[in-house]
Amino acid sequence: MPTSVADLVVRAAAVHTMAGAAPATALAVRDGRVLRAGTDADVRELIGPGTKVLNLGDRAVLPGINDAHLHGAWLGALWPATLFADDGTPGAGPEKPLRTAAERRAAILRAGEILAALGITSYTEPGLGPGEDDGRIGAFGMSVVEQYRELAAEGLLRARVTALWLYGELDGPSTFDTFRTGLTTVDGSSPDPRRLNFRGVKIFADGIPPMRSAYTHHCYADGSHAHLLVGGADDPEREENFTRMVLAAHEAGLQVGVHATGDRAIELMLDAVERAREERDVDLGHYVIHGDLVNAAQLKRMARLGVGLSAQAGIAVRTAGVVDTALGLGSSETAWPLQEALDAGVPLCLTSDAPVLPPDWRKEIAAADQWMGPAEDVRQRMETLLRCYTVHPAQQDGAASWKGTLAPGMAADLCVLSADPYAVTPAELPEVEVDLTVLDGQIVFERSGLFA
Known part of the structure; x- marks a missing residue:
């Protein structure tokens, strides 16, 4: 026996x-x-x-699906509404503010139901913390953190949650002083680290190309330029403050996820990571969130520095036209280089950014395949894209040793x-x-x- x-x-x-x-x-x-x-x-x-x-x-x-960029509480509050229309037009979306602890708890539980029905067993909450305590939606502040902690302690979370701290505003500005204060004062403890893990911090470097707020070396079609969302009197000071944020988080042993869609923002992030690795050579799994306008040279640097990419193919498919309007005809053709990222060896996570898009990973894989163009080997393409929802996100979570595959000893998370x-x-x-x-x-x- x-x-x-x-x-x-x-x-x-x-x-x-x-x-x-x-x-x-x-x-x-x-x-x-x-x-x-x-x-x-x-x-x-x-x-x-x-x-x-x-x-x-x-x-x-399959191994349980891992959406590496998904706003759970916000999804639970809004669903079935989403923020992006199919024509690629971004908007503020419907507001369903979460005013009470009971409403926040219910939203997280509702998200758990939605995601379980999609085979999703892990997700990343990309931005929770004191920077959003007075936010208009109520889905990102410390009160949400406390509800996650309570549900984890009660064994009621229906997915594993990795969270990034947010010390500024969601899609908005932050300052180095508030960031530094957050690093030293916010409690990252969890009643069950395998079910709820506070792994790192999120920094908003810029906005998005359709809104002409991506920090890019290129001039927008209307002649405008964007600025970093980090506080400072001018571009050099803002860039220096951003760099100080990345260095401080790295020194504290925290992963950094940077919302960066413009090539100039991505370059600045990579410069900061390279400097951080020179001062303290440890791979903390830093990664670029979105990375719409990342270029080939930057992808090579990302692979060398161990910097991952969390991207949304559904946004690429929906917004190509408005990106061309913002940056000039044909600009979208070199944006979102998913195949090039994979070829360069960058750990690529496909994500939904729900409720920006629906959290259906099957549709995101279909969108990625559409964006990447015809594949010579369809089965290999499917294998590659499935890894972007299983193996690579586990790596981003710092959990590749215990989840993301179904080898003996690994977590029994199944879809x-x-x-x-x-076969399809x-x-x-x-x-x-x-x-x-x-x-x-x-x-x-x-x-x-x-x-x-």
Whole structure:
């Protein structure tokens, strides 16, 4: 008899572990971790009287999906509304302010339901903290942090949450003094670091190209120029204050996620990271958020410095026209170079930025495939894009040693699809249903009582 008996065994047409091995057809789970992946014969000895066995038939199993840039509380408050229209027109979006602790708690729980139904078992809240305590929406301040802490302590979070601290305003300005104060005074403790982890800080370097607020070396079509969102009397002082923020966070051992869409903002961020690594050579997983106008030389630097990219293909598809209007005809053709980022070795995370866009990762994969153009090997393209929602986000979370694949010992976070994603094209993926979601070996979503 084996020394360990499984709590859960799943049998399926394909179990894609994303761990470099050929697809398995069975997976055994114990105590929230993968015990073994292989054939039915490989796991049969792990089945005991108390083992729950799910025969999934023609379905496929993936590691749980990880959306590495998603505003959970805001999503729960707004859904099914989103901020971007399909024509690419950005707007303020509908306002549903979260005024009370009960409303914030309900919004987070609602987000958990929405995401579980999509097979999403991890997400990053990219900006929570004192900078938004007086925000008009109420979805990003310290009161939201406290609700996340309470839900984690009660075991009620239906996804793993990584959070970035925000010491300025969401989509708005910050100063070095408030940033430095935040680094020294904000409590990053968590009742369960595997369910709620305060990993780093977010800095808004600039805005977005359609609003002519991306910090770029190029002149906008109307002759205007943008400035950094960091406080300062002029561009050199703002750039110096931004650099000081990155250096301070790096010295404190915190990951930095920089909202940077303009090439000038991205260059400044990379200069700061390079300087930080010279002073303290440790890879903290810093990354560029959005990176709309990143160029080839910067991608090479990002790969060398270990700087990742968190991008939204759905925004590229929707806003190409308005980017051309803002920066000049043809500008969008070199924006969002997703394939070039992958070719350069940059860890690329595809994300939804929900509720800017819907949190449906299947649609984002389809959008990425559309933006990247035809693939010679469709199966390899699917593999690559799935890694952008599993393996790479786990790396961004600093959690690649325990989640993101289904190798033995890894977290038993599963997304079960109605068909094998490798048997369809990325454009067809949105039609494939999510039938089951498992977090830590426990079922958190089941479609239509399929496995009752």
